[in-house]
Amino acid sequence: MSASTMTTARGRWLAWGGLAAVLIAAPWIFRSSLALNMLSQMGYLIIICLSYNLLLGQGGMLSFGHAVFTGLGGYAAVAAIGYVDGHGVAFPLVLMPLVGGLMGALVSVPLGYVSTRKAGTTFAMISLGIGELVVAFAIMLPDLFGGDGGISINRTYGKPWGGITFGPQIQLYYLIAAYCFICTALMYAFTATPLGRMLNAVRDNPERAQFVGYNTQLVRWYSFIIAGFFAGVGGALGTINFEIFNAADSLSGMRSGAYLLFTFLGGVTFFFGPMIGAVLMVLCTVLLSEITAAWLLYLGLVFVLMIMYAPGGVASLIMMNVRMARAGKLGRFAGLYGALVLACALLMLGASALIEMIYHMQLNAAIGSEVKYLGMRLDAATVAPWLGAVAVALIGALAVHQVGRRFAHAWGKAQEEIEAGLQHGGQTA
């Protein structure tokens, strides 16, 4: 007993120490200015995705309007910075994300009240309507919300404190990283509070929670406000990072949809899943969109396949393998994994060659029919590359199907063995 408590305590120190070390060391490993900018984005998106998961993963509330809270948090920070800068008030930038957080929590109070009566589908619809309401409202009042041009700020306002002006990106990165660490820790702590536990109970079985004597709406509402606070902090850091707030973008339904998509891809069933989602979000929107014009199509495909085959997201895939490795059975999958990777690579090679050629025909047909693809030059005007791509894709699909079936079979068998072992162990103990 005491040994296992020791290991969990040590695991916790390792996890949090590891997170802190990664946050501190990252800008020394990835040194380019693009990388630093991406790291900053990851930092505040981690806060946003985790706050989103307080709703979806912890509370079963599928929100299509999370950008309302991040956006209004960002707006509050921009407005406060504009005021402080203009009036010469001594209010440091370090505390500005809290202004955004308070704004997020404040708007969550009435909006949460009308939307948290039910979870699931009803909640989803209402959050969508409220999201549209707020963005229409903000666009209607360009004097207040900046209209099409948005509102620009200068984050280096005020007197530097100890040489820190937040002008250089590295200084801002460490501010974001500090907030990221603290907010992550606070949100993790929230999941262990009685309210966080009740939120899980309300997610899993609202009727039963009601019978025990809890008001399910109140539990959801309080959690909604807390999620709104962290969303506001993340949103404020985002606008401080870019030094601009644009209502039509920051509050938009597209933005809300992206939070949902990547939080889900990262994985909603584990606390750390959304952190992976946030990293993926930056990699996709910054890097993948540079590589290919078809990135949204790939993203949509991955999303749909993920829901169908791995609804727990990347995090659950990782944890499945960790579990297998702990039982010492991961080694036997080496061959199957190799075959699976090869088959998937074949399928992706063929399918993406097709997609790239189609996109090229649609967007850049004027430049010529030649498509650069993985160092190859494919001439989309001739038949051969199309036939080749279709053939490769078909062979790949067939191989994935075959290998996948074998893999699933072997995995299920190993899983059964582990469970049998656990039951056996439980009986002897």
Next chain:
Amino acid sequence: MEFFTISLLNGLSYGLMLFMLSSGLTLIFSMMGVLNFAHASFYMLGAYFAFALSQSVGYWPALLIAPLAVGLVGAAFEQLCLRRVHKWGHVPELLITFGLSYLVLEVVQLIWGRNVVPYGLPDQLQGPLFTLYGTQFPKSRAFVMLVAVLMLGAIWLVLQRTRIGLVIQAALTHPDTVQALGHNVPRVFMLVFGGGAALAALAGVVAGNTYVTEPAMAYAVGSIIFVVVVVGGMGSLAGAFLASILIGVVQTFAVAIDVSLADLLGAAGLKVASGNPMEQALRLTVAQVAPMLPYLFMVLILIFRPRGLMGTRED
């Protein structure tokens, strides 16, 4: 007077178009519990299919073929994707339709480009149907109304008078019992999903050339039909009808009214000073507020009558 009549007719035509969409959404929702996020995407697909078909076989065959084709796409999606995630509950089901809406948008942009496509009206529908006090009412809008009313009648007949309609009605409330009686409920689900997609596509075919056919059309109408379903009451066809007409008419009137609060205050003898911090809010005209009205309406309904206008259940 003429403004009133024409606006009312335009509003009715828009409202009936909304009902073509929300009826399918409501049927799918009340039967399968699935909130089909991609419903407006099927509407868009219908418009684009009809645009493509009308260039080769003409508009009138397209009116029939495009909805059928989209219905097949919908049924295939239900069979291949939706059914697979059904066992994990409603949230993954909603998510997969959300993913589908992403994919449809990308594919449409890939095939037909990102701009408005020239999907025109056929000769028979061009020009005004009648002229009232000097204002014209276009034939195309009357045609939208005609198609919607015919469709409404057809749905009613199918649901009330045919064997499959009775099975659908029974499966709405008691799917397990219907299954136990030997009916293939999954196939009924597929039929309803495909049928709902076809209805949405039909709306797209007639609305695509009356309004515009562009990649943004799905998103523009998508959130409105969710509002319609919430306002009407989740799962109530009659409620969806009432809410569609209401929102269609209110929005059409609002767009045409160019009066602001400041004007009203001015008529009452109060002048809004130009330094007033509320000036901009007071100077907004009703027309400018129009895009917000459906959502505002929804929030009010949620506060004062959470089950919707005609809803019977609260979940």
